[in-house]
Amino acid sequence: MSESVIHVVGGGLAGSEAAFQLAERGHQVVLHEMRGVRGTAAHQTDRLAELVCSNTFKSTEVTNAHGLLKAEMRLLGSLVLQGADVARVAAGSALAVDRDVFSVHVHERVVNHPRIRVTREEVTAIPDAPTIIATGPLTSDALAEGVRARLGVQSLAFYDAIAPIIAVESIDQTVAFRAARWGKETMEDSGQGKGAECGDGEGEGGLPSPEPEGAYLNCPMDKVQYEAFIDALTLADQFTAHEFDKAPYFEGCMPVEEMARRGRESLRFGPMKPIGLRDPRTGRRPWAVVQLRREDRAGRMWNIVGCQTRLRIPEQQRVFRMVPGLEGAEFLRFGSIHRNTYLNAPAALTPHLSLRDNPQVMFAGQLTGVEGYTESTATGLLAAINLSRLLAGQEPVVPPPVTMLGALYRYLREADPAHFQPMNANFGLLEELPEPPRDKLKKRALYAERSLAAMAAWITEHRLA
Ligand SMILES: Cc1cc2nc3c(=O)[nH]c(=O)nc-3n(C[C@H](O)[C@H](O)[C@H](O)COP(=O)(O)OP(=O)(O)OC[C@H]3O[C@@H](n4cnc5c(N)ncnc54)[C@H](O)[C@@H]3O)c2cc1C
Incomplete structure (x- = not known):
């Protein structure tokens, strides 16, 4: 791998988002995706950003935790959500998509980007160059072994068993x-x-x-x-x-x-x-x-x-x-029990989800211990922002914990490593309101108002848009 480019490993939801965001910020990107030479047990196609199961990104309402996270991601210009909008099918307040239209759209935007080159290969070790690793819940065995070798045996789990x-x-x-x-x-x-x-x-x-x-x-x-x-x-x-x-x-x-x-x-x-x-x-x-x-x-x-x-x-x-x-x-x-390769982020990674000994080698997507299409994509977006900042000599940044994205990152940073379990977006992650109303919907509307204002202020402060 050349050091003049940024490497993104895994062309799923997080990796596609990350590669596109880096390229849009002027970086040359090589996206390494193994499908085409090696499949996974769940993906059906060779396309980037394939949805492996359900065709929904869940609610669009900001009074729903997934809806709020999406609203924050829209402020950051998410490619995956643009693809979801193009492919949207009727499903009430849920953002459900035609999965083929969706992945074709994201695939085309990524492969046709003048600063992105897609290579079909299985990566088997953590590179030392600036990299985002987003190989997902079905990370290949060889790379999982490479991650374990680098981060230690207790840093990686292969199954969720969630209560x-x-x-x-x-x-x-x-x-x-x-x-x-x-x-x-x-x-x-x-x-x-x-x-x-x-x-x-x-x-x-x-x-x-x-x-x-x-x-x-x-x-x-x-x-x-x-x-x-x-x-x-x-x-x-x-x-x-x-x-x-x-x-x-x-x-x-x-x-x-x-x-x-x-x-x-x-x-x-x-x-x-x-x-x-x-x-x-x-x-x-x-x-x-x-x-x-x-x-x-x-x-x-x-x-x-x-x-x-x-x-x-x-x-x-x-x-x-x-x-x-x-x-x-x-x-x-x-609760759930399923196959899921994920890192023990609070034990093994920095607050911006990089290796402890190399802040320019980051992780994104479900591999970091978030769970779900939207959550995975969001970490790809933030990883790209931070890698771009680091390469410009700036510090990495994480949104405040009153935002859903910031609260997810706080969970990945502060959860007890002895009991670490993957997490999806939910209102329990957010900092409590000073005087929460009793009515659940009103309370969530106030959470959303506070989150979106904080995200907008954070974007302005760090000149991210
Ligand atoms: C069977 C199954 C069903 C699921 N259903 C849902 C659902 O209905 N809703 C939901 O929100 N979430 C669901 N999830 C979770 C879902 O996988 C994630 O939400 C999302 O796809 C994770 O995005 P990602 O980018 O982290 O990983 P992925 O989208 O899986 O992308 C990872 C990419 O990395 C590639 N890769 C793996 N190893 C290597 C390697 N060594 N070298 C190069 N490339 C590699 C893979 O081929 C893949 O393209 C499901 C997961 C599984 C396994």
Whole structure:
């Protein structure tokens, strides 16, 4: 690779956006895409920016987290969103697209750009030249090995095993009580085991950390409630995965419904065991306890411990709302288990998502630990802005955490590396409003107003548009 050009590895959503943004800023770019010489288990074509599954970029409403992120990206001039607008099909307030029209549009804009050269090859090691690596959830094995060799074994996961994440204000804290087992514990003490290759967040990755008292919210169950929960869990409809997507069930990432099927008591002796806990309302040990662990520093997002799941989304809502204290649960992120190569960003990368020893080698897209088409594209856009700045001798910049993009980056920077899980855009990531109204829609409208004003000010301050 020549040092006079910038390399972008991976011509998916993030890589196409990044290559185009760099070229528009006057840089010569080589985009390395392996499809054409080596396929992935999900892509069907050789085109850049192929959508591997659903044809929607989700909501356009700014009172929806994905809609707000898109509005911020429009201020930054996203190519992918321009392609989505060209390819838009009727779907109410959702930005759904004709996937072929969409990828043809983005493909053409990238390959026909006078400063971009596309080469079809598999990259197998992290280059030392200025580079953005955006090889996605299906990064080839050889490059994954190259990344592991460079960043360390614990820096990379191959499967998501995600438990639902709940908004704190939707948890009934007259029922759920704050306490850690025996007052204090580590994840190892709690016996939840370690996931081998699963980014399961429940004691994964060999990085157990002490949990201070109050780091857990505990939803107590009596025997009748527990039995009803087990019945619902084992009978609920679950998502059937693609063959390649079938995660091996390591100890730490077994779906909660699978654990329940292996024996009615297995959850009561596993992640839902009540020992070391007393319900302050009764003074007694409950029959079983569903624990929620803080997902962010501000304590706005809570992860249902040990409940990684393959249940369908409506079933997750129905079953987990049976848990006392979670009847009104607002899901910020649904549980899932699937193939996903991603970095432990808070452990391995800088705040602008570069190598620690080379700020000009950056990561973007789903590989960084964000999840979703829009989120992945957004990180490609910001990586291009920052690489261009660095090459001009300027500092990298990240939008403030009152913006959705800035809040995602803050999550990637500040999440606990011991429990790191990929994240999608959601309002729980944003800094709380000083005086939030009770009405959810009004609150979101205020969040959006604040985010878009902050993004516009940030763009002006750094002369990004
Ligand atoms: C099966 C599946 C279904 C999904 N469904 C959805 C969905 O419905 N909605 C949603 O929002 N998100 C979905 N996702 C997540 C989705 O993949 C991401 O949101 C998005 O595509 C990530 O963008 P990206 O640019 O990071 O990666 P990608 O779009 O996957 O692009 C990565 C590119 O890098 C290339 N590449 C990989 N390794 C190398 C290498 N060594 N050298 C050169 N090129 C390489 C790949 O061929 C690919 O073109 C799904 C993911 C999977 C795996």
